[in-house]
Amino acid sequence: MDRTEKRDFVASLATVFAETSFVLVGQNKGMTVAHVSELRRRMKAAGATYKVAKNRLAVLALNGTDFQGIKPLLKGPTALAWSRDPVAVAKTAVDFAKTNDKFVILGGSLGTQMLDPVGIKALAELPSLEALRAGLLGMIQTPASRIASVLQAPGGQVARVLAAYAKKDESTEAEAA
Template sequence: MVRPDKITAVEDIAGRFQGSTAAVVTEYRGLTMAQLTTLRRSLGETATYRVAKNTLVKRAADDAGVKGIDALLVGPTAIAFITGEPVDAAKALRDFAKANQGLVIKGGYMDGRALTVEEVNQLADLESREVLLSKLAGAMKGTMAKAAGLFAAPASQMARLAQALVDKRAEEGGAAPADSSADTSADTSADTSSDSSSDDAAPADVES
């Protein structure tokens, strides 16, 4: 008969799998409680670090529909369940593993498939979401400013052309400024319409 505490543990792990954006499977052999606490702090609020028996993790993964990680569940296993930005948590784990040989990254799970160690490290090498958004915003700002300049140029040119036509007709024909303005309005309306159409066509907690 399965003990109630094991049933609860399986349900908890399955729930963590289902509520995570990603999970990184590690081996923590040789790490002290102080080191595990440091690791948990480095993850911050973006992930929880759960130590669990492999048999329970396998059962929980099956219940949660997580496939392909059974081969990773060998030796002392602890899983970082990431609920925030996967890149940030992967960086924290990778950096901690470099400084503490007792932590070994064995692989992970994200977007419905298992991750190799190399893929976890590649994830850690990516720039964070905040950095990417900042770069995107900067690129868009520059592009919008350039686009605004391109769209403003034809309008200012048309304004200067219209005024030049008014002045020229007033000098040559002696027509009243109001009449000249009306004629020019008709001429420039077609030109403006043509230019406008052209512009429009532009383009964690540690548990044991």
């Protein structure tokens, strides 16, 4: 990389850090290209980004962001993962780390809050943003459907009573004739 490429890389990474809510730091020492590609594919499917970056450039990009606390983690062969949905990144990384012992989660940052590997695993156990949205939508729809059934019930009862009176009147007219 020449200076302009480095400068552009730092600027783009700083933009990412300004727009995201969560950054995970992992150590990818000894991972094959196939393993890294598989992890990238999984991260992309989860709506996250996984990037191997030079530590010195990543530290420059972290300056002035909420994620400055992860600077001490950037030693050796590290990679960064980020997304707007912190749970998606954490779940994907934890699941991948279970099947690949060469990928080690070093920690991360949820805004200004630093997380160690145990904190990342705890975050991974939370329901995803999509699951939370679906649950919330279900909770919102349930009262509406209950209200509709309650409002329809008296009308249905009145209709059944009127139908019973109509049948009763028909039967008494048939008996009189």
